[in-house]
Amino acid sequence: MLKIKNLSARVEEKEILRGLNLEVGKGEVHAIMGPNGSGKSTLASVLSGRDTFEVTDGSVTYNGEDLLDLSPEERARKGIFLAFQYPVEIPGVTNANFLKTALNEIRKSKGLAPLDAKDFLILMREKMKLVEMDKSMTQRSVNEGFSGGEKKRNEVFQMAMLEPTLSILDETDSGLDIDALRIVANGVNALRSPERSFVVITHYQRLLDYIVPDFVHVLYKGRIVKSGTKELAFELEEKGYDWIKEEVDAAKV
């Protein structure tokens, strides 16, 4: 489904990704862990098409199609969804209006008729339950005045509404208390299916107790330096990242 080959990317003069390789198959959940500054969020940004990053080498294909050539909205219409680490506030745009527009754009690209107001409302009600969201939120401006937890829940709610085939969760667990974490994870788990894949970026193993990954990768200095199953996450939780850093740095010498 997603194939990343030898991907290098930089911001201004700084090289952040340096030859990253990763394959994500249909229905798989991949966790990407790593110390701060290893390039985790850069990967999320590059996959979603943020133009502050310049891809200097490598390729990314999605269902056989070159992803790097597409605009952010084209990627979204092809089923790629990024749950932002820091969702932006958009004053004056209500959640409902925003989502309706997005949903109908995506439907249009698939040749589907737009949802009318009533069907949209029914769908929204249903999906809101998933993340235990309050009804009043739909009339509030996108993320404006939301607490950190509310913002993350809103991201998962949008994910549920847009039904992507590849979801990238960028540190969705950061800043969440245990209840919010549970709600967010439940939302994600409810969406898991043999058709949908997830890339879960996180610094802590904690989230993986709730969203159990099929594979765990360690990202360090812009490369995936170790891959394994969920046991790797436990090992990291126990021993920290230093042993991996040492392994990698020693190998270089």
Added chain:
Amino acid sequence: MSDTKIIDDVTQSEYKYGFVSDIESDNAPKGLNEGIVRFISAKKNEPEWLLEWRLKAFRHWLTMTEPTWPNVHYPVIDFQDIIYYSAPKQKIVLNSLDEVDPEIRATFDKLGISLEEQKRLTGVAVDAVIDSVSVKTTFRGALAELGIIFCSFSEAVHDHPELIKKYLGSVVPTTDNFYAALNSAVFSDGSFCYIPKGVRCPMELSTYFRINSAGTGQFERTLIIADESAFVSYLEGCSAPMRDENQLHAAVVEIYAHKDSQVKYSTVQNWYPGDKNGKGGIYNFVTKRGICAGDNSKISWTQVETGSSITWKYPSVILKGDNSVGEFYSVAVTNNYQQADTGTKMIHLGRNTKSTIVSKGISGGHSQNSYRGLVRISPKAENARNYSQCDSLLLGDKCGAHTFPYLEVNNKSATVEHEATTSKVGEDQIFYCNQRGISNEDAVGLIVNGYCKEVFNQLPMEFAVEAQKLLAVSLEGSVG
């Protein structure tokens, strides 16, 4: 104790640094005409081209009228009642501090800025100017080894005429404004500084100005050139003795920054502000401007303005080179009957240019304090950014604080943000300090210093200390 009383006490102190020193002067007769311009030029033994340059400026000045747009009020100045040249009678070039006139030395000692101490403790090279002629330049040898030229303006005219010819008036043309034209015609002396390619000036360069002779106009001319990849930090500080008669000060400072160079210009201005009743004091009508001519260059102005009865001053930056940066950090304190109309102009011409303006105005007594600034984004200045913050603090209900920003945006990729607030020192803040054992006077000083911190942080260390002292003195006279 009432708030009003605190404010009154705090804002009614006498000028601490006022005194007159007796140095014999070599004055020109009062008044201004072509003859005087020729007299000044001859006195300084200037080449013909410079005399012509002065005369051109003078003839243009005759066609100009005084600006009336600043938010300041003062009696009409009689430009024929001013002495345009006075020099201390000191003709021998000195090699060491010991040779300096003891009277002058004592004057600096009173100000707490003795040359000796400066030299010994801080490693600052000082080009001390009393009235209009350089008396002494130190550290010149050390600087010369790096190819840095730091000397009086008149010396530079003789020793480096090619540089003066090339750069004089290149940033502030003689026709720029009324006072710049006047200065160009009659400037007496000032400082010249050239930092060659790739050289980082290892010490803060500094000049102290004082106005001394009664009825003397002071017309300084400063020119700073930073060649490619050069760096210099330049300090200017002033203090003046008490006078009953108003005195005119119309200096011009030009800064020329080449590619990749940086110039930091810091001022502490403490000219005599007049007495408690608004009598006397200096008229400080200054033109200061820098040009970031080359790509990636940077000019930063920092000023602490506590003195002068009237201040009219807008240190500006023309951002011509791509990616160039302009900064303006200012604290302006007005007290008693002082008036200040000060601010900056940031003219964005190049791409990715960036400017920052932080202005803190503090008004007490019956004073009026205005911020006036212009941010202009020209049509070709792609991706220009400006951020301005202009805060005013009022001490008492008889003063005024004014903000007049002009924001002209002619390119859609620009981001221009301006914020301004006006507030007072809160009674609750003072009470909180009192409750922790701090006197009213100290509390006001503390709060005001905190309010200015952002600007003080931009000053070189030893200057920051002086600035804080000055602020305390300006607000002194407190309470028991």
Added chain:
Amino acid sequence: MNTTIGTMPEYLTRYFENNNLIGPASLKQIRKDALARFEVLGIPTTKHEEWKYTNLAPLTRSEFHPALYHTLSKDVVVNDLIAGKEVILLVFENGRLNKELSSFDNLPKGITVGELGDNFDHPAVVKNLAKHASFENEAMVALNTAHIFDGAFIHVAENVHCEKPIHLLYISGGEENTLAFPRNLMVAEKNSSAKVIESFHSRGNESSFINIVTEVVLEENANVEWSKIQLENSNTFHISHTECTQAANSNFDIHTITFGGKIVRNNLHIVLDGKNITSNLNGLYVSNGDSLVDNHTLVDHAMPNCLSNELYKGVLDGKSKGVFNGKIFVRKDAQKTNAYQSNKNILMSDEASMNAKPQLEIFADDVKCSHGATTGQLDKEALFYLRSRGIGEEAARAFLTIAFADDVLNRISNETLRDELKNRINERLNKSN
């Protein structure tokens, strides 16, 4: 003070004598004084600080004249009923009241709405007309005052609440180069309330020059919401001055919405002349083509414990120019003043430009005043967020721009008017995309 003498096109004073035949002697004298003052001041030039960015020279180059024909039909006006049909309606055709198209009969007790010229002897007119909008330093107010005759008079008596919105509808056109000097006066007595909509339209593409002055007087505890909506064509010179004087405990909301003409100048002066007053000034300008929109506001805090809140937003496309000049003045006695001002602009095209001059003049120490001004583009982060959810770039831009404008429009209480304006802005933005 800047007293630069302006220019004096002869045609502007040609109609003075005929116009000054009607009205009480005192009014005739006011007109005369105003004319004399205008002849001193002249049409301001860009050397005048208050007109630095707005060049009125085109007004001196062509001649404008009062319209000769009045031929407006009802079906034309229907499209311009932007606040719905359930309104007290005065229709002004090229500045002159068209009674057939208006409906202001059978008004509830305590409410007077009618032609100013019919009410010169009304005590509220005698007391207030030309007493608030000073023409000493305002040339264009002087010019209007010299021609006081046409216009609306609105009076709401003590304790009366006018339920129906009052709509003053101005249409110009039908012939080229029309000239009009409408003059409005509204007096809201103690404890009264009313909502007024003042809207300006063009019939076709003909050029016109409208020089309008409106005085609004709020007595104690009065509550007035005023919407000034400018929808004229791109050949219109619209020079307006709105002067509001507020007494203690009153509340004034004003929405100034401008879609752009050749030159649109909106002066808005509010004098807070009592304690515990609230003033809300909202402005929106959405312009394109080569129009120039200039908003000058002055909020004069004369007394303690008042609140003023100002929000002006601009969306500038094409070659249009925006000017915002906002002054907050806090006098010595106006302690405990809270005054806020915000001006935000978006430049949509390479050739659009914006000149902003937000000013504070503060003479009292116990105040909270602030202003902010920004000019830039749409938030890039927000754009990316929308796009990452599948919304195309153009749509995302329109989305954010409308949200930007809605912030102002949502403050209008009249739902019909609000929705109508939103529709028109939508149309405008989609057209330019």
